[in-house]
Amino acid sequence: MQGHGPVVWKTAKRLLNHDADVADCFQETFVSALKLAATTRIENWPGLLRRLATARALDLLRRRIRNQRVEEMPADFSTEDDPVIHAQAGELHDQLRVALARLPAQQSEVFCLRYLNEMSYEEISREMKISIDAVGVNLHRARARLKELLNAFAAESRQR
Numbered sequence: 001m002q003g004h005g006p007v008v009w010k011t012a013k014r015l016l017n018h019d020a021d022v023a024d025c026f027q028e029t030f031v032s033a034l035k036l037a038a039t040t041r042i043e044n045w046p047g048l049l050r051r052l053a054t055a056r057a058l059d060l061l062r063r064r065i066r067n068q069r070v071e072e073m074p075a076d077f078s079t080e081d082d083p084v085i086h087a088q089a090g091e092l093h094d095q096l097r098v099a100l101a102r103l104p105a106q107q108s109e110v111f112c113l114r115y116l117n118e119m120s121y122e123e124i125s126r127e128m129k130i131s132i133d134a135v136g137v138n139l140h141r142a143r144a145r146l147k148e149l150l151n152a153f154a155a156e157s158r159q160r
Contacts, residue, residue, distance in 0.1 A: 007046055008053045014116045015057035015097065025060055029053045047127045050119065054112045061101040091157075092150075099149035107142040110135055 005026070012025040029052045033042075042048055100108045110128065113119045114135075125132045 004046055004049050008049050011050050011053040011117055012057045015054070015100070015112065016060060017093070017097075021057075021060050021064075025053060025056045028056045032056070044123075044127065047119065047123055050117045051109070051113060051127045054109055054117065055105075058101065058105070058108050058112065061097055065098060065101045095150060095153045096146070099146050099153070102149060103142055103145055106130075107138045107145070110138040111142040111146070114139055 008026055008029050009022060012022045012029070016022050016025060029049060032052050033045075033049055036042065036048070036052075100111065103111070106128075110124055113124045113127070114121070119127070121132050121135045124130075124135045128135075130138075
């Protein structure tokens with residue numbers, strides 16, 4: 001497991017973007033991995049750690065939303081100097097976090113592993129112990145639901 005810390009941190013940071021939550025997720029990921037390693041032979045540590053970090057980060061997002069404490073966090077992924085574009089990107093980033101937390105667990109996890117962690121269908125299938133077809137179905141459903149949720153957020157903003 002040594003040397004995989006940056007992968008876990010980056011995975012959690014993409015979803016949470018809040019250092020205290022990322023640190024909690026980081027710790028929970030390694031604790032979960034050690035417990036799992038005590039009972040199961042781990043063949044792909046990076047894949048397992050990305051999956052566990054994604055699941056833990058999504059759990060934290062769901063708790064944050066359930067407690068209605070979705071915090072305003074600055075978006076750090078926009079490289080634009082234009083403050084309007086930066087603000088819009090930040091708003092979209094926050095909306096995506098909320099939408100991901102509203103998806104069924106397996107759909108949000110598959111979506112994050114594929115698009116945020118850039119894992120292949122085969123890697124996701126192996127790590128989640130589901131068929132490649134199930135990966136595709138979950139991705140399709142996740143994209144469709146995210147589109148609905150993000151469109152609803154956009155409609156809501158236009159009404160304000």
